[in-house]
Amino acid sequence: MKFLVVVSAVLALTAAVPQRRLSLKPEGQDDQQAAEQNYNNYQQGDYRQQQAQPQEFRKPVEDFRPRVQLDTTTFIPIIHFDKEQGTDGSYKTSYETGNNIHAQEEGYLKSVSSDNENIPALVQQGSYSYTAPDGQIITVEYTADEFGFRVKGDHIPTPPPVSPEIQKGLDLIYAGIKANEERAALEAKNNPEAAKQHDEQAALNYRGQYYQQ
Numbered sequence: 001m002k003f004l005v006v007v008s009a010v011l012a013l014t015a016a017v018p019q020r021r022l023s024l025k026p027e028g029q030d031d032q033q034a035a036e037q038n039y040n041n042y043q044q045g046d047y048r049q050q051q052a053q054p055q056e057f058r059k060p061v062e063d064f065r066p067r068v069q070l071d072t073t074t075f076i077p078i079i080h081f082d083k084e085q086g087t088d089g090s091y092k093t094s095y096e097t098g099n100n101i102h103a104q105e106e107g108y109l110k111s112v113s114s115d116n117e118n119i120p121a122l123v124q125q126g127s128y129s130y131t132a133p134d135g136q137i138i139t140v141e142y143t144a145d146e147f148g149f150r151v152k153g154d155h156i157p158t159p160p161p162v163s164p165e166i167q168k169g170l171d172l173i174y175a176g177i178k179a180n181e182e183r184a185a186l187e188a189k190n191n192p193e194a195a196k197q198h199d200e201q202a203a204l205n206y207r208g209q210y211y212q213q
Helices: 002-016 031-043 047-052 164-190 192-206
Strands: 078-085 091-097 102-113 118-131 137-145 148-152
Touching: 164 192
Parallel strands: none
Antiparallel strands: 078 091, 091 102, 102 118, 118 137, 137 148
């Protein structure tokens, strides 16, 4: 009975003593200030290592983080932009910018024969111009079709003219190709079976599967 009385008195005394919450932050400092202080301490190096050293031996750690410098550019407005799209695949487009760039392009579909088959191909034609750093106006005209991309411009270097000797050799080559085509057409007309066998042999030779007689 005496033991229970003593225990009850101790519990009552403990409840009567004001409780103090244990905190790792200094008194008078709220959570936001504590977080900022901890962040600043870690920015200067290892917090625990710094706190373990005497005040006179603590040295600030050099900040090796790269300095980011943003380069600004001048805003160039779009003065004009227009595009027309046709239901047949054709289109027209053009635009102009505030720094004197002009461009226009148009395209349409055409039928191209390949291996006795008509294939649709897109033809594009256009031009653009701009001001070079030296103040010269550069103008470019171009065409893109089944024959590739072709471009014209006064600033584009042109190849030197072909010499007469080289041109004579090229003419002989072209003449031989034309004569072979005419001979093949005549043979196909007079002897279709032989022409068919010749075409089959040429196809096999092209694929590396040489024709066996």
